[in-house]
Amino acid sequence: xxxxxxxxxxxxxxxxxxxxxxxxxxxxxxxxxxxxxxxxxxxxxxxxxxxxxxxxxxxxxxxxxxxxxxxxxxxxxxxxxxxxxxxxxxxxxxxxxxxxxxxxxxxxxxxxxxxxxxxxxxxxxxxxxxxxxxxxxxxxxxxxxxxxxxxxxxxxxxxxxxxxxxxxxxxxxxxxxxxxxxxxxxxxxxxxxxxxxxxxxxxxxxxxxxxxxxxxxxxxxxxxxxxxxxxxxxxxxxxxxxxxxxxxxxxxxxxxxxxxxxxxxxxxxxxxxxxxxxxxxxxxxxxxxxxxxxxxxxxxxxxxxxxxxxxxxxxxxxxxxxxxxxxxxxxxxxxxxxxxxxxxxxxxxxxxxxxxxxxxxxxxxxxxxxxxxxxxxxxxxxxxxxxxxxxxxxxxxxxxxxxxxxxxxxxxxxxxx
Numbered sequence: 001x002x003x004x005x006x007x008x009x010x011x012x013x014x015x016x017x018x019x020x021x022x023x024x025x026x027x028x029x030x031x032x033x034x035x036x037x038x039x040x041x042x043x044x045x046x047x048x049x050x051x052x053x054x055x056x057x058x059x060x061x062x063x064x065x066x067x068x069x070x071x072x073x074x075x076x077x078x079x080x081x082x083x084x085x086x087x088x089x090x091x092x093x094x095x096x097x098x099x100x101x102x103x104x105x106x107x108x109x110x111x112x113x114x115x116x117x118x119x120x121x122x123x124x125x126x127x128x129x130x131x132x133x134x135x136x137x138x139x140x141x142x143x144x145x146x147x148x149x150x151x152x153x154x155x156x157x158x159x160x161x162x163x164x165x166x167x168x169x170x171x172x173x174x175x176x177x178x179x180x181x182x183x184x185x186x187x188x189x190x191x192x193x194x195x196x197x198x199x200x201x202x203x204x205x206x207x208x209x210x211x212x213x214x215x216x217x218x219x220x221x222x223x224x225x226x227x228x229x230x231x232x233x234x235x236x237x238x239x240x241x242x243x244x245x246x247x248x249x250x251x252x253x254x255x256x257x258x259x260x261x262x263x264x265x266x267x268x269x270x271x272x273x274x275x276x277x278x279x280x281x282x283x284x285x286x287x288x289x290x291x292x293x294x295x296x297x298x299x300x301x302x303x304x305x306x307x308x309x310x311x312x313x314x315x316x317x318x319x320x321x322x323x324x325x326x327x328x329x330x331x332x333x334x335x336x337x338x339x340x341x342x343x344x345x346x347x348x349x350x351x352x353x354x355x356x357x358x359x360x361x362x363x364x365x366x367x368x369x370x371x372x373x374x375x376x377x378x379x380x381x382x383x384x385x386x387x388x389x390x391x392x393x394x395x396x397x398x399x400x401x402x403x404x405x406x407x408x409x410x411x412x413x414x415x416x417x
Contacts (some may be wrong), residue, residue, distance in 0.1 A: 010310055010313055010314040010317070012397075015314065015394075015395070015397055018306065018394050018395050019395045019397075021046040021047055021048070021302075021395075022044045022045070022046055022047075022395050023047060023050070024036075024044050024045075025044065025395060028365070029362070029365040029367070030362075030363050030364070030365055031365075032364060032365025033365055034365060034367070035365055035366040035367065035400045035403045035404065036367050036393075036395075036396075036400075037366060037367060037368050037390040037391060037392065037396065037400060037404060038367045038368055038369045038389075038391060039216075039343075039391045039392060039393035039396075040185055040213060040236075040344055040369060040373075040389060040391030041369050041391070042235045042236065042241065043216065043235065043236060043237065043238045043393050044238070044393070044395070045238055045239070045240070045295075045299075046238055046299075046302050048298050048299075048301070048302045049238060049239060049240065049295045049298045049299050049302065051298075052294050052295050052297070052298035053240060053291045053292075053294060053295040053298075056075075056078065056290070056291050056294045056295075057291060059074075060074040060075050060078060061075065061290075061291075062074070062075040063075065063287055063290075064076040064079045064080075064287075064288065064290055065264055065281075075290055078290070078293075078294050079288070079290050079293050079294070080095075081297065082293040082294055082296060082297035083095050083098050083100070083280075083293070085297040085300055085301070086098050086245055086296065086297070086300065089220075089300045089304065090220055090221070090222045090230065090245075090247055091220075091221040091222060091223050091224070092222055092223070092247055093223060093249075093250070094250055096250060096253075096278070096279050096280050097247055097248055097249060097250050097253065097279075097280070098245055098246075098247060098280060099245070099246040099247075099248065099253070099279075099280040099283045099284065100243065100244075100245065100280075100284055100288055100289070100293060101231075101244045101245065101246050102242055102243070102244055102289070103212075103233035103234070103235070103241075103242070103243070103244035104135055104210060104211070104212040104231045104232055104233045104236075104244055105135040105233075106244065106246075107229075107231030107232075107244055107245065107246035108135055108136055108139050108179070108208065108210065108231055109139045109259075110246055110259050110283065111139075111177075111208050111229050111231075111246070111248075112139040112140060112142065112143050113139075113143070113259055114256040114257055114258070114259045114283075115177075115206075115229075115252065115255075115256050116140075116143055116176055116177050117143050117146055117147060118257070119176055120143060120144075120147035120148075120149040120176050121147060121148065121149070122147065122148030122149070123148065123149070123150065123174060124147070124148075124149040124150070124174045124175075124176045125149060125150050125151075125152050125172060125174045125175045125176065126140045126143065126144065126149055126150070126151050126152065126175070126176060126177050126179065127152050127153075127154060127167070127170055127171065127175055127177070127178045127179070127205075128140060128151065128152070128153055128154070128178075128179045128180070129153065129154045129156065129162055129167070129180055129181065129191070130153050130154060130155050130156045130377060130378070130381060131156050131160065131162065131181060131184040131186065131187055131189060131375070131378055132179070132180075132181055132210070132375070132377070133181065133185050133186075133210060133212070133373075133374050133375055134374040134375065134376070135210065135212075135374065136179050136180075136181060136210045137151075137377070140177075140179060149176065152170055152175075153377075154166050154167045154170055156187075156189075156381065159336070159337045159338045159339070160184065160187035160188075160189045160335070160336040160337060160338045161189055161338040161339070161340075162189065162191050162192075162196075164192065164195065164196070167196060167199065168199045171199060171200055171203040171205055172203070173203075175200075175203065175205045176205070176206075177205070177206055177207075177208060178196070178200045178205050178206070178207045178208075179207075179208050179210070180193065180196055180207060180208075180209055180210070181209070181210040181212075181213070182209050182210060182211045182213065182214035182218070182220075183211075183213035183214040183217065183218070183342045183344075184213065184336070184344070184375075184378070185212065185213045185344070185373055185374070185375060186335075186336065186344075186346060186372075186373045186375035186378045186379075186387070186389070187335065187336030187338065187341075187344065187346060187378065188319075188336050188338070188341040188342050188343065188344030188345070188346070189336060189338040189340065189341060190214070190218065190338075190340045190341060190342055192340075193209055193225050193227065194224065194225055194226070197209075197225055197226050197227050198226070201226065206228040206229070206252070207227045207228050207229070208227070208228065208229035208230075208231065209225070209227045209229065209230045209231070210231055211230050211231055211232040212231070212232050212233050212236050213236065213342065213344070214232075214342070215232040215233075215236055215237045216236055216237040216238065216303065216308075216311070216393070217308070217311065217312055217315060217342045217343060218308065218312060218342065219308045219309065219312075220232075222247050228248065228249055228252050229246060229247065229248045229249075229252065230246075230247040230248075231244065231245065231246050231247070232244060232245055234292060234295070234296040234299065237296075237299055237300070237303060238299040238302060238303060238393075239292070239295050239296040239298075239299035239300075240289075240291070240292045240295040240296065240299075241292075242289050242292050243289045243292030243293055243295070243296050245296075246283075250279065253279040253280060253283070254279060256283075258276055258282045258283060258285070259283060260283075260285040260286075261274075261285060262285035262286045263285065263286055263287070264277070264281060264284060264285060264286065264287075264288075265277050265281060265282045265283065265284055265285040266282075306394065311394045312342075314394060315342070315343035315392045315393070315394070315396075316343070318343060318392045318396055318397075318398065318400075318401060319341060319342075319343045319344075319345060319392060321398050321401055322345050322390065322392075322401045322404070323345060325401055325402075325405050326345065326347055326405070326408075329349075329405065329408055329409075329412075330412075331349060331350035331412075332347050332348070332349055332350075332408070333347060333348050334346070334347050335347060335348060335382050335384065335387050343391060343392035343393070344389060344390075344391045344392075345389070345390045345391070345392075346373075346387040346388065346389045346390075347387060347388055348384050348386075348387055348388070349388065349408070349411060350415075352411060352415050353385070353386065354370040354371060354385070354386035354387055354388045355370050355371065355386065356411075356415075357370060357388045357408070357411050358370030358371075358388055360407070360410055360411050360414055361388075361404065361407040361408065361410075361411065363410075364403070364406070364407035364410055365403070365407075366400075366403050366404050366407045368388055368389060368390050368404070369388070369389040369391070370386060370387075370388050370389070371386045371387075372385070372386050372387075373387070373389060390404055
């Protein structure tokens, strides 16, 4: 393999310093050093996040809102400060535009059921792309079943790039929502969100963006994107599981009814009538994931301290290096070769099933994802049952890529490929 020049801005010592922030990278797997390349599924957590959650439970643990005792006040302050931190990270106009959810899936379901379902009528259309995760397909299929609306799918080309002109043509008078991934979890394709939003808005169509795979890799400025909704999960950006965010323009939230009923999303309740809380709290029924919000704020502080641009440059270098290395392995076919990609490398290995590849690679200490990646229509588009996916994060190195390549050599030995 011909050596590649390292991209400017991130040196090996800096990456080594980042790696020291993640305790789990000291683990060994089958007596080999852990090489973690499954970041598209979930990222590992830095000490700053782990310590923030522990400090909350050790010093501030109490239920939020309406409590008059000191711990409740401290917990509430931390919880709402985290909301303000998230708003700043996304450049939202107001912190009230940030709704806490469990993750991207719940956020999209909230938009589907609270915003689109009340508006949709038989024959109306919901526009998605052919590269969507199931979480941005199934909720819209459910709305279609409930209302008689029709799901329309924008095609992708052989490289995995979206047919933007087809998207623009398919926007119509009956389109009630365009639901678009920012970065494909199965292909790594980065979609031109600003152009897509502008085209949709020119036709009066609102847009929800699935940002799960983008949030840790590319800068996200919701005001610049001008999207109506943006969803992401905390665990994709070095934060805890079970916490996520729905950003929505304030006027959209004001017009939407609550999705769930219960405590904390109300002002007053009688048996005759309930008055709902103001935004965003009318969408946050029940005791929330307070520690998760605190941990997510710590994760955003950590990422901001490094800089999304620096992380993106480092991951781009890894992707280029890995792409060149993988292409030199006989019988490997890359799935997803769009010119604008984030740090995701999907491939198939001859006739060897992805699960078998993933299992053998795991025995070499390398963690990758093998399967359909909750994107079965993508697999059908390329005529494969599954792919192997290596996905990169700030703490990965070229040495990790080399370990993957070496593990794939073992696959060739086992299967005679």
